[in-house]
Amino acid sequence: MTTTRVLVVGAGADGRALAELLALHGFEVAEATQQHAAGVARAWMPDTVVAEAAMPELEGKLLVEQLDAIAPRPRTIVISPRPSHALDALGVTCLAKPIDVDRLLCSLALKELAA
Amino acid sequence: MTPVLVSGLPVLMCGLDRDGRIVVANDRCVEATGLADRLLGSDWRDLFAVSRHDAIAELWKAVGPGKPPVEFEGLCRNGRRLRWQFSHWPHEGGDALWAVGLDVTEERALQARRRGRERATSLANLGAGLAHELRNPLNSALLQLALAQRKIARTDRDVPTELAEATREIHRAATVLEDFLVFARPQETTLQRVELGPIVERALTRTRARAAEAGVTLTSGGGPQVISELDPARIERALVEVLTNAIDAASGSATPDVMVGWRTSGNALVIEVEDLGPGLPARDAPVFDPFFTTKSSGTGLGLAIVDRVVVDHGGTAELSRVGAATVFRMRLPLMLGAAS
Numbered sequence: 001m002t003t004t005r006v007l008v009v010g011a012g013a014d015g016r017a018l019a020e021l022l023a024l025h026g027f028e029v030a031e032a033t034q035q036h037a038a039g040v041a042r043a044w045m046p047d048t049v050v051a052e053a054a055m056p057e058l059e060g061k062l063l064v065e066q067l068d069a070i071a072p073r074p075r076t077i078v079i080s081p082r083p084s085h086a087l088d089a090l091g092v093t094c095l096a097k098p099i100d101v102d103r104l105l106c107s108l109a110l111k112e113l114a115a
Numbered sequence: 116m117t118p119v120l121v122s123g124l125p126v127l128m129c130g131l132d133r134d135g136r137i138v139v140a141n142d143r144c145v146e147a148t149g150l151a152d153r154l155l156g157s158d159w160r161d162l163f164a165v166s167r168h169d170a171i172a173e174l175w176k177a178v179g180p181g182k183p184p185v186e187f188e189g190l191c192r193n194g195r196r197l198r199w200q201f202s203h204w205p206h207e208g209g210d211a212l213w214a215v216g217l218d219v220t221e222e223r224a225l226q227a228r229r230r231g232r233e234r235a236t237s238l239a240n241l242g243a244g245l246a247h248e249l250r251n252p253l254n255s256a257l258l259q260l261a262l263a264q265r266k267i268a269r270t271d272r273d274v275p276t277e278l279a280e281a282t283r284e285i286h287r288a289a290t291v292l293e294d295f296l297v298f299a300r301p302q303e304t305t306l307q308r309v310e311l312g313p314i315v316e317r318a319l320t321r322t323r324a325r326a327a328e329a330g331v332t333l334t335s336g337g338g339p340q341v342i343s344e345l346d347p348a349r350i351e352r353a354l355v356e357v358l359t360n361a362i363d364a365a366s367g368s369a370t371p372d373v374m375v376g377w378r379t380s381g382n383a384l385v386i387e388v389e390d391l392g393p394g395l396p397a398r399d400a401p402v403f404d405p406f407f408t409t410k411s412s413g414t415g416l417g418l419a420i421v422d423r424v425v426v427d428h429g430g431t432a433e434l435s436r437v438g439a440a441t442v443f444r445m446r447l448p449l450m451l452g453a454a455s
Contacts, residue, residue, distance in 0.1 A: 013255065014254060014255050014258055017255070017258040017259055017262050018258055020262055021258065021261055021262045021265060024262070024265045024266070024269070079254070081247045081248065081250035081251050081254075082247050096250065096293075097250035097251060097253065097254035098250060098253040098254035098256070098257045098285060098286070099254060099257070100286075101257060101258065
């Protein structure tokens with residue numbers, strides 16, 4: 001069984017904390033800034049991309065457009081203080097801050113089991 | 116030259132002599148001031164709630180032949196707010212003032228209400244912005260706590276329970292924010308002709324898990340088939356809040372039952388939720404006020420949200436003690452008619 005690869009997008013302290021936490025839970029983790037997210041995703045082929053977004057509708061849409069070029073498109077989770085259902089249609093899960101860490105871990109792990 | 120005293124129009128008209136005594140007035144003037152036959156000959160200044168002794172002298176200074184009219188607005192002793200326009204009146208008995216007034220009581224009240232609403236809306240928007248902003252630091256704190264817990268768990272040491280406690284508290288703060296956002300969001304009520312039964316049913320479905328967890332039996336006594344003009348989503352939300360409250364109250368009591376039912380009463384639709392919990396600490400507890408709560412984990416916004424929804428529907432909400440039961444009662448105006 002291969003380890004689930006998670007790309008954490010967001011350069012701040014939260015992104016680093018999340019990346020470290022995921023690594024401690026046995027995920028294979030990479031970090032990227034928003035600017036380099038698509039490039040890293042193309043090269044590294046993560047299963048899931050977890051991105052922070054202050055404006056989820058705008059940034060989430062942009063991210064999906066960039067990730068669309070990758071086949072299969074990695075599963076995308078956007079974490080935002082202003083969650084929006086507008087991303088549902090794009091197949092993006094939008095989680096409100098503060099996120100339920102256990103739930104996020106569970107959901108990522110479930111993906112791992114299913115894979 | 117006496118200007119024509121207009122009657123039948125909502126315009127007040129009167130003439131004042133040099134000392135400010137009313138020498139002529141139309142019937143609307145009599146009505147609005149409430150002075151009846153005492154109006155003529157009385158001092159115009161005495162009409163006002165606040166003494167305006169200097170008013171006449173000032174008016175005389177400002178008003179004169181060929182000069183534009185002077186505005187004056189004041190609150191009368193009878194509570195009416197009158198707006199006057201004064202102009203020079205070359206009266207046969209010497210110069211006088213001619214006053215044309217409008218009763219602006221309702222207009223001003225309406226303006227005040229509108230300003231109040233605008234202020235409330237802008238405050239709500241500000242609050243919502245603040246709530247959204249607070250989600251960022253809360254998220255950071257949660258992540259750091261989770262990381263600390265995980266790091267300690269990897270060592271031989273026990274993870275201090277305080278960390279889990281802090282995590283719970285942050286989640287509680289987040290719940291307060293969520294409820295506040297729901298409460299603060301200016302919401303339009305979209306009335307539709309709908310049947311009440313399915314709305315209650317959906318609210319019950321959404322609260323069954325919580326009831327089961329709390330060991331509470333949730334029963335619906337049902338009610339007549341009623342179709343009324345309601346905002347189904349908002350009524351459902353309100354019912355979920357009420358049911359959640361009742362479940363929490365009933366949990367752990369000797370008879371952990373919650374009953375919901377509805378009936379029509381005159382032209383009102385009455386929805387009741389009853390529990391046999393301990394009830395309220397005091398009869399006049401401000402349960403519908405934001406942030407009032409009796410629960411250690413409550414946000415105090417549940418019933419405030421309920422009240423908002425009910426008031427927006429033109430109804431009333433109350434919580435009362437009937438024997439051993441605590442009864443929440445929501446009265447909504449019943450707009451009967453055939454289903455469309």
